[in-house]
Amino acid sequence: MTCVTYDKELTGLVVIDPYNDFISEGGKVWDRLKGVAEANGCVPHMRQVLDAARAGGIRICYALHHRYRPGDYETWKYIAPIQKAAWSRRTFEYGTWGAELHPGFEPQPGDLVAQEHWCSSGFANTDLDLLLQKHGIHRLIVMGLIAHTCLEATVRYGAELGYDVTVVKDATASYSDREMRAALEVNIPNYAGAILTADEVVAALK
Template identity: 50%
Template sequence: MAETSYSRDRTALLLVDPYNDFLSEGGRVFPMLKELAEKVGLLDNLRALNRAIRAAGIQVAFVPHRRWEPGDYEHWDHPSPSQRKIMQMHHFARGEWGGEWHPDFVPKPGDIVAQEHWGSSGFANTDLDMRLKQRGITHVIIVGLLANTCIEATARYAQELGYHVTLVRDATAALHPEGMHAAHDINGPTFAHAILTTAELIAALPKA
């Protein structure tokens, strides 16, 4: 892939679903991805990226999943398997600790906090595209959870909307190694313009 430059005026970091349920000990989903998250250094890499992106003056956008509430999905004609699991397990429940931001990834003044997405894509049926384009964003760096679901769906949608898309292979995780492999080695190269490590991306950012 061609070397990419990341203009501070045209680039945004999309931080997808940084909830306690995904990222914190005691979260409902964390035990299922903990092994892979620790193997790639997910939390440390997300922290390093968050610091570097903010130091470079690049826009940060939070891309949150729908926080489960009683009644969600129950009368839908065809909720997806993932939505059925959320309905059963109450992932990211509104008003509960699991549905709160991980303490290291809390929105700051000036950050975009998009409308919550019901499915996997952070763009579908939300205001994310409009809010990015109103700020002149053309390049998106997409990190968070899960690599082969919300990250992939959000990144594919971004490419269809005309954004330059960067994936960061060690700033995400999945429930199984096969999901990570598919996201970065099979599916990602068909739509992402760059697939980098955290260290490679930080090196490519504009200097603070």
């Protein structure tokens, strides 16, 4: 295990997209994520880390995907493939159960909730960096969905901005083991200072 410690005054837990559509039975994308998510205990590990961070006084930061509303993309000149896919499925459609956060993952008073991101990175075109800076946060523990898209993009962007990033590797999921390995073993090690299990992160927080 990488020896890591976390100063609660400098550290924030970034929770990415814990929507019902992703991690609840009946969610629009759950069937695609279910195999990997259940194999690595993604949702219980996310809750384990969230609870430990709250108990340890770590600031909780939410980086949530834009919730679709009719008219959002219809007039865009250019739209990325990942946005086309979400649009076609109406993933995280505003006002629906799928766009609500999975039970137990709702923001609490004092949590930071950034503007919703339109593509993958929690930083791009949002106020996440501003909120973190205003609270003196320099180190990030990142978890959530999906490993090879929003989580990876947020980690990359965070590193570009100068944050020290830890990824919780069993508190994320993807569509397949292949995509998980690409994210966690090939791409993210170039940007994250540590890639740890939920148990390792919880032990470090204590």
